[in-house]
Amino acid sequence: MELYIKNVDPQTIQRELIEIYKRAYKGWEEYAYRMDRSIRDYIKWLRKRAPEGFLVAFVDGKPVGFIAVDYNWIDYSGEPIGEIHELVVDPEFQNRGIGKRLLLAGLDxxxxxxxxxxxxxxxxxxxxAQSLYKGFGFREEELRNNWIRMVKEVNNLK
Ligand SMILES: CC(C)(COP(=O)(O)OP(=O)(O)OC[C@H]1O[C@@H](n2cnc3c(N)ncnc32)[C@H](O)[C@@H]1OP(=O)(O)O)[C@@H](O)C(=O)NCCC(=O)NCCS
Structure with a gap:
């Protein structure tokens, strides 16, 4: 299996990314957009916020997952934050370390x-996903409705 991760314009592989997103969130719909149109707009929004932060994992030339990180994000407290908006891996390709590789590339x-x-x-x-983030040194910061805010500082680098 040849894996590489690169920064791409999601519009060029939009259809594949929408399908990966839907398969990855199957059974977890409460945390995800469901309609193709909403997912497409979301992916567009991710790219627009931080063009260099949209990274796609390819296995043997085929897209199998992506991460969207945002270096322009200002938290509600007014603090600039390196925000991780999205991370998905196609279920067929999960549990092979691709999520970790994407997260590492996004943090980089x-x-x-x-x-x-x-x-x-x-x-x-x-x-x-929480175990994955904890393995990278993220800790829980707050709970809001069904969502946990996690934070990691660089001096906690593992
Ligand atoms: C979260 C997700 C991206 C992980 O992708 P992945 O390629 O399977 O991840 P990896 O193979 O790199 O596994 C990384 C870590 O996940 C954790 N993990 C994997 N399987 C697990 C399981 N069944 N139970 C608990 N933790 C598990 C482990 O911490 C693992 O690290 P380890 O191998 O050192 O034990 C993937 O499951 C996914 O797309 N989920 C749906 C979308 C989603 O929830 N995204 C997160 C949004 S915040």
Missing amino acids: VLQRKGHKKFKLWVGKTNTK
Whole structure:
């Protein structure tokens, strides 16, 4: 299996990305957009916020997952944050370390933009993603409705 991760304009592979997103969130719809149109607009929004932060994982040339990180994000407290908006891996390709590789690549983009503090929202019952983030040194910061805010500071680098 040949894996590589690169920054792409999602519009060029929009259909594939929508299908990956839908398959990845199957059974977790409460945490996701459901309609193709909403997913397409969401992907567009992600790219627009931070063009260099949209990274796609390819296996043997085929897209299998993506991460969207945002180096322009200002948190509600007014603090600039390296925000991780989205991370998905096609179920068929999960549990092979691709999620970790994408997260590592996303954090690298944020660090190169000067960020030392990273945050994300994760579904309260999404323990798999939570374990992944905890393994990277993220800790729980707050709970809001069905979402947990997680934070990691660069001096906690593992
Ligand atoms: C979360 C997601 C991106 C992980 O992708 P992945 O490619 O399977 O992840 P990896 O193979 O790199 O696994 C990374 C870590 O996940 C955790 N993990 C994997 N399977 C797990 C399981 N069944 N239970 C708990 N933790 C698990 C482990 O911490 C694992 O690290 P380890 O291998 O050192 O134990 C993927 O499951 C996904 O797309 N989920 C649906 C979308 C989603 O929830 N995204 C997160 C939004 S905040």
